[in-house]
Amino acid sequence: MISRTPTQNDFVATMTGDLPGDKLGAVLMHEHVILVDPELEINRPQEWNEAEGLNRAVTDLQAAHERGIDTIVDLTALGLGRNIPRLARIAARTDVNIVVATGYYTWRDLPLWAKRFGCKGSLDDLLTQMFIDEIRSGIADTGIRAGMLKCVTEKYGLTTDVERILRAVATAHIETGVPISTHAHAGTRRGLDQLRVFAQEGVDISKVVIGHCGDSSDLDYLRELADTGASIGMDRFGMQLGPLLEERVATVVRMCELGYSGHMVLSSDYGLHTRMEQEYLDNLQPGHRYSYVPEVVVPRLISSGLSQEIVGVMLCTNPRRILCGTRQGGPEVRS
Numbered sequence: 001m002i003s004r005t006p007t008q009n010d011f012v013a014t015m016t017g018d019l020p021g022d023k024l025g026a027v028l029m030h031e032h033v034i035l036v037d038p039e040l041e042i043n044r045p046q047e048w049n050e051a052e053g054l055n056r057a058v059t060d061l062q063a064a065h066e067r068g069i070d071t072i073v074d075l076t077a078l079g080l081g082r083n084i085p086r087l088a089r090i091a092a093r094t095d096v097n098i099v100v101a102t103g104y105y106t107w108r109d110l111p112l113w114a115k116r117f118g119c120k121g122s123l124d125d126l127l128t129q130m131f132i133d134e135i136r137s138g139i140a141d142t143g144i145r146a147g148m149l150k151c152v153t154e155k156y157g158l159t160t161d162v163e164r165i166l167r168a169v170a171t172a173h174i175e176t177g178v179p180i181s182t183h184a185h186a187g188t189r190r191g192l193d194q195l196r197v198f199a200q201e202g203v204d205i206s207k208v209v210i211g212h213c214g215d216s217s218d219l220d221y222l223r224e225l226a227d228t229g230a231s232i233g234m235d236r237f238g239m240q241l242g243p244l245l246e247e248r249v250a251t252v253v254r255m256c257e258l259g260y261s262g263h264m265v266l267s268s269d270y271g272l273h274t275r276m277e278q279e280y281l282d283n284l285q286p287g288h289r290y291s292y293v294p295e296v297v298v299p300r301l302i303s304s305g306l307s308q309e310i311v312g313v314m315l316c317t318n319p320r321r322i323l324c325g326t327r328q329g330g331p332e333v334r335s
């Protein structure tokens with residue numbers, strides 16, 4: 001493992017070492033590889049078949065690579081069943097670069113261990129230190145370092161624990177320069193709450209991606225987010241949730257026409273789950289894969305009038321600017 005820090009100019013930490021920005025290629029900015037609850041895995045082993053799961057993950061990643069995807073950001077932070085040693089076995093078998101995330105995923109509360117730690121010392125310091133350690137030293141003795149910070153704000157809003165995580169993520173970002181990517185409930189415009197907290201903490205807003213913006217077709221909300229300098233994640237293509245494909249594509253096209261191509265990233269928020277959940281999802285959304293964006297979405301964007309260049313801005317230029325240490329200069333690309 002190269003010992004460069006991920007904050008140095010134009011490099012990003014990946015599962016297989018630090019990658020120069022010009023090797024990132026086309027990036028899906030909000031994906032998962034495996035989301036399996038560790039407690040369920042231990043107590044209901046029939047819900048997960050390791051060999052089958054790993055093979056399917058590799059197959060799905062390779063299919064996307066054949067369609068032109070070079071890198072994914074796996075936003076499976078703690079709270080979603082992150083397992084970095086398992087992920088390393090997948091990363092070794094795929095040509096897709098995988099950037100992993102630190103942070104914590106919860107809609108309302110931190111788990112019991114965090115409450116109990118609160119009796120002994122500052123939980124805020126513990127969270128911040130955990131995130132910084134995972135960026136600087138690596139995760140679970142693997143030496144694999146996080147290249148992204150993740151946090152969540154659901155319809156329940158800024159609960160005590162959610163706000164605590166957001167502020168710890170902000171502090172870790174300021175300390176390390178690593179960007180922030182969020183899950184934000186679009187229907188309640190939670191991205192604006194997140195940006196308020198980040199601004200209070202002094203976060204570089206150009207390094208923030210507000211997630212799940214594609215769940216909204218409310219251009220006022222999307223423009224308000226992007227006007228702060230943040231990027232917005234049009235990141236659930238292929239999911240049978242909220243607006244369907246045509247509407248999601250139309251929103252991206254309209255935002256490009258309004259001059260916001262420099263503020264959008266594309267993704268599908270795909271990942272493998274426990275067997276029972278996977279069977280349900282496969283039936284519900286049969287085409288949902290990492291390859292959905294290059295295979296289905298990009299051709300629709302082009303046939304709707306966007307140029308290859310503008311699609312490249314959303315798939316390559318913006319991710320590189322967000323993930324790597326330096327901001328790529330030059331004027332904003334307008335359609």
Ligand SMILES: [Zn+2]
Nearest residue numbers: 030031075269
């Ligand atoms: Zn996600």
